[in-house]
Amino acid sequence: MNIYSFICFVKPRDEHKIDQIFQATLILVKQKGLAGITMSEIAVAAKIATGTLYIYFESKEKLINELFTQCRKSSVDIYFKDYESSQPFAVGLKRIWFNLLEFRMNHFKESVFMDQCYHSPYITETTKDLTKKMIQPLYKLVERGKAEKELKELDTFMLLIFMVSGINEYVKHSVYSEKKITKASMEDLYNLMWDGIKA
Amino acid sequence: MNIYSFICFVKPRDEHKIDQIFQATLILVKQKGLAGITMSEIAVAAKIATGTLYIYFESKEKLINELFTQCRKSSVDIYFKDYESSQPFAVGLKRIWFNLLEFRMNHFKESVFMDQCYHSPYITETTKDLTKKMIQPLYKLVERGKAEKELKELDTFMLLIFMVSGINEYVKHSVYSEKKITKASMEDLYNLMWDGIKA
DNA sequence: TTTATAAATGAATATTTATTCATTTATTTG
DNA sequence: CAAATAAATGAATAAATATTCATTTATAAA
Numbered sequence: 001m002n003i004y005s006f007i008c009f010v011k012p013r014d015e016h017k018i019d020q021i022f023q024a025t026l027i028l029v030k031q032k033g034l035a036g037i038t039m040s041e042i043a044v045a046a047k048i049a050t051g052t053l054y055i056y057f058e059s060k061e062k063l064i065n066e067l068f069t070q071c072r073k074s075s076v077d078i079y080f081k082d083y084e085s086s087q088p089f090a091v092g093l094k095r096i097w098f099n100l101l102e103f104r105m106n107h108f109k110e111s112v113f114m115d116q117c118y119h120s121p122y123i124t125e126t127t128k129d130l131t132k133k134m135i136q137p138l139y140k141l142v143e144r145g146k147a148e149k150e151l152k153e154l155d156t157f158m159l160l161i162f163m164v165s166g167i168n169e170y171v172k173h174s175v176y177s178e179k180k181i182t183k184a185s186m187e188d189l190y191n192l193m194w195d196g197i198k199a
Numbered sequence: 200m201n202i203y204s205f206i207c208f209v210k211p212r213d214e215h216k217i218d219q220i221f222q223a224t225l226i227l228v229k230q231k232g233l234a235g236i237t238m239s240e241i242a243v244a245a246k247i248a249t250g251t252l253y254i255y256f257e258s259k260e261k262l263i264n265e266l267f268t269q270c271r272k273s274s275v276d277i278y279f280k281d282y283e284s285s286q287p288f289a290v291g292l293k294r295i296w297f298n299l300l301e302f303r304m305n306h307f308k309e310s311v312f313m314d315q316c317y318h319s320p321y322i323t324e325t326t327k328d329l330t331k332k333m334i335q336p337l338y339k340l341v342e343r344g345k346a347e348k349e350l351k352e353l354d355t356f357m358l359l360i361f362m363v364s365g366i367n368e369y370v371k372h373s374v375y376s377e378k379k380i381t382k383a384s385m386e387d388l389y390n391l392m393w394d395g396i397k398a
Numbered sequence: 399t400t401t402a403t404a405a406a407t408g409a410a411t412a413t414t415t416a417t418t419c420a421t422t423t424a425t426t427t428g
Numbered sequence: 429c430a431a432a433t434a435a436a437t438g439a440a441t442a443a444a445t446a447t448t449c450a451t452t453t454a455t456a457a458a
Contacts, residue, residue: 192358
């Protein structure tokens with residue numbers, strides 16, 4: 001019995017399928033890029049029929065966009081997990097930095113997918129702008145770091161970009177050379193970054 | 200009169216067209232990604248007929264691969280311009296770092312194209328491996344920096360990746376927000392990096 | 399100027415890929 | 429269990445795209 005039963009809608013959608021489709025798409029994009037995926041391949045990888053794909057997503061463009069939206073949402077959730085702007089600056093910074101690293105490590109496929117989408121015909125400028133807006137707290141944090149004389153007096157965007165750029169590249173390298181990322185190496189990378197930005 | 204004339208080959212290829220095709224492809228890939236380009240669009244952008252494209256490149260795959268190879272070659276040429284391993288460590292490091300920055304700035308389209316190719320059905324693992332080999336001198340330089348106690352005693356790849364990662368992201372941001380990169384901001388970024396890695 | 403030849407063209411064709419749809423299957427209520 | 433309904437299927441179709449090819453054009457030597 002559900003909300004629809006009185007008008008006799010039966011056989012509800014298997015909402016689990018959306019996740020199957022998303023996972024299949026992420027795996028394929030990591031393997032061969034956005035340029036290399038087809039709807040029928042996605043269907044095969046998700047273990048459903050091609051037609052079923054169109055019950056859940058009206059077009060390839062919609063599928064890519066909805067997946068992008070979900071990835072962005074989950075990335076931002078992770079970025080700011082356990083972060084409070086009331087924390088001391090250094091604590092908040094370390095918290096967010098390790099969250100960024102965690103996302104790249106544990107959601108590598110999502111990262112690759114989002115990178116690929118950025119230069120693609122699927123994602124609009126509006127969507128890209130929204131992505132920028134969602135990282136505003138990070139921008140605020142850097143401004144605060146400068147105000148509290150904890151950080152060098154440099155352009156906020158330069159500091160921000162510098163802070164996060166090493167993460168992306170380091171995780172990418174580790175994944176492709178199949179090297180494990182240890183707790184010690186995470187700390188090393190953090191210290192490289194910190195020694196760069198500290199006042 | 201050229202080498203072929205005695206066997207009566209006439210109307211030689213316009214070798215300038217290869218460059219037109221490459222430039223058109225780079226512009227299109229920057230605009231809409233590898234997933235968004237078609238052979239006929241490339242032809243239009245290069246101001247030639249679709250069929251002409253196939254006189255110069257036997258397939259789309261070949262075109263992408265040859266463009267990738269040329270981009271890699273020109274990038275490596277620039278990376279090691281005016282660099283001599285006989286220079287003092289700090290001089291060599293700064294030289295290469297600024298060369299990397301120059302490439303990203305003045306060959307932004309090429310950078311975007313190469314990034315996109317990395318996860319694509321066009322570029323083989325062999326090609327990717329070759330790319331890694333070509334940056335060996337950079338790896339050597341970092342090892343030397345550690346030996347001379349100029350750099351922190353950390354994993355060479357971590358140092359290497361940290362050294363270059365800021366460049367990519369900073370140039371990307373500057374291009375998209377249409378901010379000019381000043382000589383001063385280049386120095387700032389270099390110092391952020393240097394303060395991070397120095398012993 | 400003629401001739402030989404390959405480049406250049408772009409419409410036509412082949413191929414690939416997205417999308418639809420007639421049919422079958424599964425689910426839930428009465 | 430029957431009825432009702434949407435999900436699921438995958439072959440068929442439509443649309444997009446890569447590639448070919450018959451024809452025209454341009455070049456350079458004779």
